[in-house]
Amino acid sequence: MNDAGFGARLRLRVEQMDTVLADPAANLARIATAQARAAADGVDLVVTPELSVTGYDVRDAVHALADPESDAPFxxxxxxxxxxxGAIERDASFIPRNGALHLRGGRVLHRHRKxxxxxxxxxxxxxxxxRGDGVRTYDAGGGWRMGLLVCEDLWxxxxxxxxxxEGAHLIVVQSAAAGRGAVAGGAAGGRFASWGAWEHLARAAAIAYGVYVALANRAGVEGGxxxxxxxxxxGPDGEILARAGDEGEDAITxxxxxxxxxxxxxxxAHARADDPRLVAREIARIVESRP
Known part of the structure; x- marks a missing residue:
């Protein structure tokens, strides 16, 4: 990959990481190490989990960990x-936002606020x-249009x-999903009964819209x-191309x-038959009918 963006073929790696709570320097060093390994394997895009820079359960430390919105903080x-x-940003309003940031050359190519x-x-x-106030696709080069979501957004x-x-070919989802349900797994296997629902959501979006969905979830333990x-x-046909383990850090490509x-x-012909004007009209009707 070059500064102009991706080619028509894109090698993607999901880094299923644990993180150090409230220690951005340590986490950025770990991400940089993963990035170097990915470079050696010809990877074009590395995806890390939600709040991979700060850790998840930041609570009242959120303000101290929030960096000013910038195009070159990394x-x-x-x-x-x-x-x-995944990082905490604050804008001119000084409100912390849970952000997914696509970096190219250390600079922000696109940001999404959860x-x-x-x-x-x-x-x-x-x-x-x-909370964030919208979603946008963006041009990643080579003909690729991408979009970012964070955890609950996929639900x-x-x-x-x-x-x-808006034309996405690839939807990247960062998450810090905790395991739920008895340690019995489900049809998809694994330790947690809850993970089958995540698979259904990701595959349904891929099949319905003909898009790739890359889901990077957190590993490890943090507090409770x-x-x-x-x-x-x-894949855009709904098939799972790669799946990480559920008992610690892993990487899939x-x-x-x-x-x-x-x-x-x-x-x-879903995309051809889709009618955003109809959706907009009906949503406006529903909103106006609510008290």
Whole structure:
């Protein structure tokens, strides 16, 4: 890959990492090491989990860990392939945001702020973060259009649809999903019954829209949270191209191509038949009818 972006074929690696809570320097050093390994393997894009720079359960340290929004805050990651990191940013309003940042040459190519902040069960993100206000696709070069989501965002299918409607070929999802359910696994195997739902969500988006879905989940333990691992890369036909283990750090790699996107869309006409104007009209009607 060069500064102009990806080619028509894209080698993607998901780094299923553990992180050190509230220690950005240590985490960035680990990401840089993973980036160097990826470069040696000809990888074009490395994807890390949600809040990979800071750790997840930051609580009241969120303000101290929030960096000002900037296009060049990651010089230590300037020398290798592109990398998607999870970081806390603050904008001119000084509100911390849970951000997914696509870095190229250490500079921010695209940023997404997590829209849906879970405040149920073990999660209380709405207490510490401000929510994002939208999703956008972006040009990654070589004909690739990408979109980013963070964890809970994937559970709101309208966001994946919006990215697909704007022409995405690849949707990258960062997550810090804790394991739920008895240590019994499910149809998909693994330790946690909850992971089957993540697989269904990722595969459904891939099949419905003819897009790649790369899901990078956190590994390890942090406070009372046991992260579920199980990261995956799903092809545009819904097939799982690579799956990480669920008992610690792992790395998975797959070769992606725009030809495969085109082939997956030939049997169906979902994109051709889609009608965003109808959706916009009906959403406006529903919103206006609510008290």
């Amino acid at each position: 010089g230590e990651l300037a020398g290798g392939p592109d990398v998607v990191v 829209v849906y902040l879970p405040t149920y069960g073990l999660f209380d993100e709405g207490r510490y973060f401000g 709101h299918p309208a966001l994946a649809w919006l990215l697909a409607a 949270l046991v992260f579920a691992g199980g990261s995956m890369i799903v 797959a070769d992606l191509s725009l030809d495969a996107v085109a082939a997956a869309r030939r049997p169906y």
